Amino acid sequence: MLWNLPFITVVVLTFIGIVTVLMKRNLIKILLGINILESAVNLFLVSLGYREGGVAPIFTLAPSELMVLPTPQALTLTSIVIGVATSALVLSFAMVLKKKYGTVDINEIRRLKE
Amino acid sequence: MDLITPLLTGYGIWAPVAWLVAFVAAVIIVYLLWKTGESSYKKGTELERPYLSGNVEPEKGAVHIRASNLYWGFLQALKGYYDVLVPVHTGVLTDYMIWFVAVTAAILVFVGVLS
Amino acid sequence: MTFADFIVTNAPALVVAIPLFAAFTIPAIGKISAAARNLWVMGAMLLTAAVAFILAFRVFSTGTVIYVFGAAATHLAVPLDSGGIPIRIIFTVDAMSAFMDIICAIVGTAVLLYSLSSESKNTSLEGYYALFLLMIAGVFGMVSTGDFFNFFVFLEILSLASAGLIAYRIDGGLAVEAALKYFILSTLGAIFVLFAIGIYYGQYDALNIAMIAQRMQFTMLDKIALVLLVAALAMKCGAVPLHFWTPDAYSMAPSSVTAFLVVASQASLYGLFRVVFTMYNITMNCVTVGWIIIMFGVLSMVVGVTMAIPQKDIKRLMAYHAVSQTGYMLLGVGVGLAVLGNAALTSAFGFTAMEGGIFHIFNHAMYKGLLFLTAGAIIYRIGTRDLNKMGGLGHSMKYTMIFFIIGALAIAGIPPFNGFASKLMIYESVYLFNPLLAIIAMVVSILTLASFVKVFHSVFMGPKLPEYADVKEAPLPMLIGMGILAAIVILFGLFPQPVVDMLVAPAAHALADQGGYIASVLGGA
Numbered sequence: 001m002l003w004n005l006p007f008i009t010v011v012v013l014t015f016i017g018i019v020t021v022l023m024k025r026n027l028i029k030i031l032l033g034i035n036i037l038e039s040a041v042n043l044f045l046v047s048l049g050y051r052e053g054g055v056a057p058i059f060t061l062a063p064s065e066l067m068v069l070p071t072p073q074a075l076t077l078t079s080i081v082i083g084v085a086t087s088a089l090v091l092s093f094a095m096v097l098k099k100k101y102g103t104v105d106i107n108e109i110r111r112l113k114e
Numbered sequence: 115m116d117l118i119t120p121l122l123t124g125y126g127i128w129a130p131v132a133w134l135v136a137f138v139a140a141v142i143i144v145y146l147l148w149k150t151g152e153s154s155y156k157k158g159t160e161l162e163r164p165y166l167s168g169n170v171e172p173e174k175g176a177v178h179i180r181a182s183n184l185y186w187g188f189l190q191a192l193k194g195y196y197d198v199l200v201p202v203h204t205g206v207l208t209d210y211m212i213w214f215v216a217v218t219a220a221i222l223v224f225v226g227v228l229s
Numbered sequence: 230m231t232f233a234d235f236i237v238t239n240a241p242a243l244v245v246a247i248p249l250f251a252a253f254t255i256p257a258i259g260k261i262s263a264a265a266r267n268l269w270v271m272g273a274m275l276l277t278a279a280v281a282f283i284l285a286f287r288v289f290s291t292g293t294v295i296y297v298f299g300a301a302a303t304h305l306a307v308p309l310d311s312g313g314i315p316i317r318i319i320f321t322v323d324a325m326s327a328f329m330d331i332i333c334a335i336v337g338t339a340v341l342l343y344s345l346s347s348e349s350k351n352t353s354l355e356g357y358y359a360l361f362l363l364m365i366a367g368v369f370g371m372v373s374t375g376d377f378f379n380f381f382v383f384l385e386i387l388s389l390a391s392a393g394l395i396a397y398r399i400d401g402g403l404a405v406e407a408a409l410k411y412f413i414l415s416t417l418g419a420i421f422v423l424f425a426i427g428i429y430y431g432q433y434d435a436l437n438i439a440m441i442a443q444r445m446q447f448t449m450l451d452k453i454a455l456v457l458l459v460a461a462l463a464m465k466c467g468a469v470p471l472h473f474w475t476p477d478a479y480s481m482a483p484s485s486v487t488a489f490l491v492v493a494s495q496a497s498l499y500g501l502f503r504v505v506f507t508m509y510n511i512t513m514n515c516v517t518v519g520w521i522i523i524m525f526g527v528l529s530m531v532v533g534v535t536m537a538i539p540q541k542d543i544k545r546l547m548a549y550h551a552v553s554q555t556g557y558m559l560l561g562v563g564v565g566l567a568v569l570g571n572a573a574l575t576s577a578f579g580f581t582a583m584e585g586g587i588f589h590i591f592n593h594a595m596y597k598g599l600l601f602l603t604a605g606a607i608i609y610r611i612g613t614r615d616l617n618k619m620g621g622l623g624h625s626m627k628y629t630m631i632f633f634i635i636g637a638l639a640i641a642g643i644p645p646f647n648g649f650a651s652k653l654m655i656y657e658s659v660y661l662f663n664p665l666l667a668i669i670a671m672v673v674s675i676l677t678l679a680s681f682v683k684v685f686h687s688v689f690m691g692p693k694l695p696e697y698a699d700v701k702e703a704p705l706p707m708l709i710g711m712g713i714l715a716a717i718v719i720l721f722g723l724f725p726q727p728v729v730d731m732l733v734a735p736a737a738h739a740l741a742d743q744g745g746y747i748a749s750v751l752g753g754a
């Protein structure tokens with residue numbers, strides 16, 4: 001049961017993230033919900049590579065031959081960088097919207113409808 | 115020349131070059147008919163202005179029918195359908211995301227149960 | 230090796246590398262002068278288009294092209310000591326990828342030529358062109374790659390660059406609102422795609438599409454991954470009921486960006502077909518997933534066109550039509566998917582339906598791009614997007630009117646333009662599958678014609694209005710850009726069978742042939 005704990009955390013984080021994104025009204029909180037979802041996916045990717053009793057995947061002076069998989073770590077790094085770019089772009093959109101519309105309430109930002 | 119082979123649609127054929135030849139033939143016939151019409155008129159006189167049974171012509175902006183007034187009959191006939199469909203496009207981002215997650219859940223039920 | 234050999238061998242990499250390099254050096258070149266920057270951008274795009282055509286020619290004549298990044302030679306996909314696993318990032322360019330490459334090259338060239346004059350009066354154009362070239366690189370990467378995580382990375386490059394471009398002319402906050410909605414929905418979709426990638430990696434220890442396809446057993450987790458991918462990619466291409474971002478984003482972006490956003494949506498459609506046909510093929514229940522795609526298609530067609538008729542903004546109306554036409558592509562290929570398990574039906578009408586859908590992708594990119602460029606020319610000269618304020622422009626903008634007529638007749642499926650050719654293939658094959666779907670498709674076609682007659686009347690017909698007395702024709706670069714697309718619309722309409730034989734049929738067969746795709750990457754293993 002203990003070795004399923006990362007995956008249970010992923011499910012809980014995903015659920016929290018989706019509820020935040022769907023239910024919150026402030027644009028910054030929606031962005032934080034997206035960040036929570038990104039963290040959930042990153043945790044999912046990293047925990048896929050874990051092997052019981054494995055060490056860091058570095059060949060030089062390695063204490064043992066059993067290593068965790070390095071590929072998901074590369075995927076997670078890429079995903080973290082994409083998450084940073086996403087947050088930066090949405091925050092700059094929020095800044096411009098606050099200046100032009102005067103609000104970051106998502107129910108008020110609806111001049112384009114139907 | 116296999117450039118002008120007709121399109122095979124599995125059920126029949128469609129030969130656009132034949133259509134074009136027929137169209138050009140029709141245009142030629144129409145042109146010949148048009149040429150037999152009256153070709154002399156004086157530009158810039160009464161002959162050129164629109165005639166509205168002697169009424170005063172309204173200004174140009176009022177004569178042109180605008181886009182919102184076209185298809186009024188169609189929109190009235192389907193008023194029940196549009197009264198349901200147009201308010202769904204609320205413009206609120208969270209509503210759009212609820213649609214996204216709900217459709218994903220619906221497809222999950224479909225694919226999970228039916229296959 | 231000679232220069233020509235270098236280009237031919239490295240074409241899959243160059244097609245992504247040249248726009249990337251050009252995008253990142255634009256700020257430096259822009260310091261010299263505006264003319265130098267325009268020349269640099271146009272030169273990079275023409276070079277990329279040439280390399281894309283060389284690549285497509287190579288693929289259509291000799292078969293699938295593999296390009297391995299970082300190996301001793303570009304075709305060594307499986308290293309000798311890896312135990313049969315392709316460990317590097319591989320670009321797998323088969324006939325369907327080459328087809329999408331051609332579309333992107335043609336539309337990219339026409340649109341960049343158009344934007345040289347449509348944006349010439351605006352400032353801060355270094356960022357605009359850099360983002361545009363990044364968007365082009367993103368689309369080329371998405372359609373050429375054979376590695377699923379690489380597909381995700383290029384998908385995100387495309388989303389970020391497009392969101393930046395949609396919001397570029399802030400427009401009092403409206404463009405930023407549209408870009409915000411597009412981007413947050415895209416991010417949610419991308420997170421779903423990343424979950425699916427994680428599921429595939431955890432089960433099969435593979436990220437290469439051919440490897441996943443070879444090892445695919447349709448477990449419960451694979452069903453979840455399939456659903457996540459179908460939903461996310463259908464949202465990215467604008468299928469109803471996930472289409473809500475499409476009218477906002479398409480109407481608020483600058484017109485040249487909108488014409489290219491159409492190609493970006495179709496790259497996501499390509500991704501959907503790659504997942505469903507190449508990764509899963511007959512291991513899943515083709516009928517269920519096929520009917521889900523058909524339902525997306527039918528809903529998109531009907532809701533798209535009925536929402537388009539009451540619109541008052543010209544670009545919003547055209548955006549709803551883009552949603553509707555995407556429905557045609559989903560319908561055609563969905564029918565092909567639904568009969569994939571049944572060899573007799575597939576050869577009877579399944580392949581024709583798929584060819585119709587894929588041909589429609591090409592035609593749609595051409596005539597929709599043309600229509601958005603004409604709308605942009607009108608907005609450039611008039612200054613407003615509201616249909617209620619326009620009128621009588623046929624007197625002064627004659628060439629724009631002719632291009633608009635060509636585009637409107639093509640989208641409505643009137644002979645002899647290319648829209649009719651692909652729609653005829655879709656109607657006849659879908660009728661053999663289920664007559665009701667074909668009838669719905671034909672009624673939607675009539676409604677499409679109706680709404681474009683509305684646009685034509687309210688923009689071009691009528692007396693010459695006094696407020697538009699000194700409106701001139703659109704500038705020459707815009708007309709040339711529109712002319713390229715219009716020429717292709719007419720040409721492909723008059724000679725559809727050579728196009729179907731040389732481009733569309735190989736693409737359809739390559740898409741349905743999972744074994745051939747796997748064999749070309751893993752070497753017949």
